[in-house]
Amino acid sequence: MIRIAVQAKGRLNEESLALLAEAGISIEESKRKLLARAGDFPIEVLYLRDDDIPQAVSMGVADIGIVGLNEVEEKQFDVEIVHRLGFGNCRLSLAVPKAEEYTSPAWFNGKRVATSYPRILTRYFEQNGITAEIHEIAGSVEIAPSVGMADAIFDIVSSGGTLVTNGLREVEKVLFSEAVLIANKQLTEEKRQVVSQLMFRFESVERSRGMKYMLMNLPCDRVDDAVKILPGMKSPTILPLAQEGWCSLHVVIKENELWDKIEALKAIGAEDILVLALEKMIL
Numbered sequence: 001m002i003r004i005a006v007q008a009k010g011r012l013n014e015e016s017l018a019l020l021a022e023a024g025i026s027i028e029e030s031k032r033k034l035l036a037r038a039g040d041f042p043i044e045v046l047y048l049r050d051d052d053i054p055q056a057v058s059m060g061v062a063d064i065g066i067v068g069l070n071e072v073e074e075k076q077f078d079v080e081i082v083h084r085l086g087f088g089n090c091r092l093s094l095a096v097p098k099a100e101e102y103t104s105p106a107w108f109n110g111k112r113v114a115t116s117y118p119r120i121l122t123r124y125f126e127q128n129g130i131t132a133e134i135h136e137i138a139g140s141v142e143i144a145p146s147v148g149m150a151d152a153i154f155d156i157v158s159s160g161g162t163l164v165t166n167g168l169r170e171v172e173k174v175l176f177s178e179a180v181l182i183a184n185k186q187l188t189e190e191k192r193q194v195v196s197q198l199m200f201r202f203e204s205v206e207r208s209r210g211m212k213y214m215l216m217n218l219p220c221d222r223v224d225d226a227v228k229i230l231p232g233m234k235s236p237t238i239l240p241l242a243q244e245g246w247c248s249l250h251v252v253i254k255e256n257e258l259w260d261k262i263e264a265l266k267a268i269g270a271e272d273i274l275v276l277a278l279e280k281m282i283l
């Protein structure tokens with residue numbers, strides 16, 4: 001049995017639980033207390049504030065956790081980053097009032113910068129030889145310049161909309177973040193095995209994202225042409241049809257390449273093209 005910490009509510013909560021569900025680990029809505037046991041896998045889910053997840057994992061209160069890389073880097077607890085999960089993407093950036101003339105990070109010398117991420121910012125300033133005043137504030141960092149509390153900010157940016165609304169301009173992207181799976185460094189062998197079982201499921205889910213299963217009929221003498229059009233990862237499956245001279249071709253294809261490939265396949269005589277959702281890819 002392992003315990004995984006996920007964000008109780010907030011931006012990462014839904015996708016963390018969705019990922020677990022896709023991996024076959026479901027937690028009934030009604031059972032969402034602080035700690036919930038999944039029915040079908042040796043795991044229990046501990047719901048925490050995201051800020052507390054790195055510490056909980058480093059102390060072994062939870063064995064693993066799903067949290068933003070930004071929190072892991074800021075808190076500096078000793079945990080292992082097992083896997084990047086590909087959601088919750090954002091960046092930690094420096095932003096200045098839009099009217100400022102900004103040419104290089106040297107602009108920050110002697111300035112006051114408001115942030116909830118003082119450690120990451122301190123490290124960045126040190127690496128760039130900048131001496132600035134860092135003001136740690138817990139929330140609403142983006143309003144600090146307009147109320148005179150700071151000259152600039154260092155905060156999470158995703159679409160950039162919040163910066164624009166507050167008359168700010170992103171000038172340095174310091175850290176690219178996404179949700180990551182972290183683990184305690186002293187897991188028992190038994191727990192490690194459960195974690196690798198979980199990773200196997202996560203990877204199968206990830207592989208199938210953005211992929212479709214496509215099948216079509218075409219004259220057997222065009223199969224070679226079709227293989228040239230289709231992605232090279234693995235050769236497609238080809239089955240003979242009852243109708244003489246015709247074959248059925250099955251292939252896994254990237255969704256964003258789908259329409260181009262379909263046009264090309266039709267041009268060489270493919271018919272009855274079916275595109276199906278691909279749920280899992282187990283290799």
Ligand code: PRT
Nearest residue numbers: 010011049050051068088089090156157158159160161162
């Ligand atoms: O209650 P708890 O402490 O658990 O949650 P929280 O309020 O501290 O965190 P939450 O739920 O806001 O974010 C959790 C994690 O989501 C963060 O640690 C990041 O890893 C990730 N993430 C991804 C984001 C964003 N995108 C994001 N856009 N976290 C915050 N934001 C904020 C940003 O600060 C800005 O103020 O959203 C605002 C809008 O961003 P724009 O650029 O799209 O306008």
Ligand code: ZN
Nearest residue numbers: 049050051052
């Ligand atoms: Zn938080």
